Amino acid sequence: MADFKSSKTISQLFDPNIASELFYLLLESTPVGVYIYRENFIYVNPAFERITGWNFSELKNKKVWEIVHPDYQETVKERILARLSGKKAPPSYELKILTPKGEEKWFEVSVVTFKKDEQIFCIATAIDLTKIKNYSRHLAETLSEYRAILHSFDGLIYTVTPDYHLAFVNKKLEKQLGSVRGELCYKKIFGREEPCPWCSLKEVREGRSVKKDIHIPEENKWYYVVSTPLLYPNGSFYALHLLMDITQQKRAQQEILRISKLESISLLAGGIAHDFNNILTAIIGNISLLRLRLKKHLTEKEEKLFKQMENVCFRAQGLTKQLLNFAEGGSPIKRVSSLKEMLEDTVSFCLRGSNVSWELSIPDDLYLVDIDTVQFGQVVSNIVINAKQAMPSGGRLWVKARNLESKEPRGFLKPGDYVEITFRDEGIGIPEKVLPKIFDPYFTTKKNGSGLGLAICHSIIKKHGGHIEVFSQEGKGATFKIYLPASKQEKPFSRTLIQKEIFKGKGRVLIFDDEEVIRETLKEFLEISGFQVETAKDAQELIKKAKVGNFDLAILDLTIPGGMGAKKVLPFLKSYTPHIKTILMTGYSLESQKIKDFDAFLKKPFTFNELFAVIEKILPSNSAKNVKDK
Incomplete structure (x- = not known):
């Protein structure tokens, strides 16, 4: 028998026959697999059959190592043969077997030897480790996956103790901070001397999970934060924090x-500007009529009053132009242009006589751009004037332009070639809480400001297919960046100016407008010039007069509230008088393709100099006598 050392042996406690029976019952009932062997199996208990899947009838003719997995078969064979020859071999080890169905199972085997009839026998126990092995493997795989997720996560992950000390940080945060275990989270991560105002540790300690957006002023960044309790099996409690940088998403929102605000206000702006332009057209027309009638009797003081009235009207006209930049009809009329001269002239003009110096840096190979020079000049003026006002005690403004080739999407910009224009000042800067609102219409921090300047800039740039952004810190100046798509043309657009003159003429003119004061003002002025004039307030009246009148010219308003405007009445007019010349007038700025059916276009409000210049162009035979109005 084997050498069992104990205070009393089984043979001392029980009768040998009873002891043998007890040993047999133990082998048959134990849940641990037991088997006796030399090279072949001699005995296996029921537990061994159950956990291995092999019946003793199948095993009694097999070598022990024949059911062992090929990876372990040679090792097991060597150890068995060593024991049977009286040599030492490891008493316990792990191995893998194959069931009759070819399934793999793991076992922990413990072996002892005994002699009988001068032969060495082996008795072994086999404990099934398959579930533990599978669980360990699954756990290792899961840990590997979680570790990969933690370290590849494009954000910050860290755990803290209930008293704010760091316990774990992911690779991204570790690269930024180094070894930080045990450090205070608010001090090491955010550079603060006390817990962050947005911290969720209190809620997490109460067992709640928190999800929210936070803004970190020092970084001017937004993060989406998830904070949740983390309880370890040993009872340790931590707060798990995940931070994702959502700054770009916030800026996009x-x-x-x-843009939504601008679109809403553009509807209002368009309506206001249209009505205002009608009023200005009537005012300017009546001022011109009154001045013409009193021209021979005007004193110097009265002439000065007329000029002041005209100047006020033209200033009001500038306001309507600003409003129309919000409206759909305010689309820019783009020409291929070079920015250098326009930037030099505009910046110089805006800063002339001020205590602000400026520096312009533009390369000779700067891309051309497709812009409405009037509208874009307004953008430059607004930004430069803002910079000047931000430096009341003087300072410096840097204006720089460069070519930008963007192969990847850049915020709201698609891939392509752009011109980047930068305006950087030394002014008082923009407070962080105000910065997101500066392009909103009617938002202003200036005592006498209208809140339209930067909103108009934003609208104009968007309509040019570009983008504008601002960077600033209070007390450290501001930087505006404008991105404009580069033109595909190689030469800038150029044109000659047409001198506008008033003239005496002849012919029949039909005026179509819903505003009575405009109809009557235009009628009187044209009649003074020698034309025969009829007016119509709506489509029905226009068609009725067109049937019986042989008109040479029609001046048509684009929009008639509640009725047919110029575009819809034009076919009827042409059907009665095919040779008629037409002038489209409106308060909106229209692109060329929208006025192609008309012979000329007049934008309200207009002067009579401008009106007669257009008439002379489309009815040159009527220019019998040119008379200067001024």
């Missing part, structure tokens, strides 16, 4: 909201 603000941009979309800003």
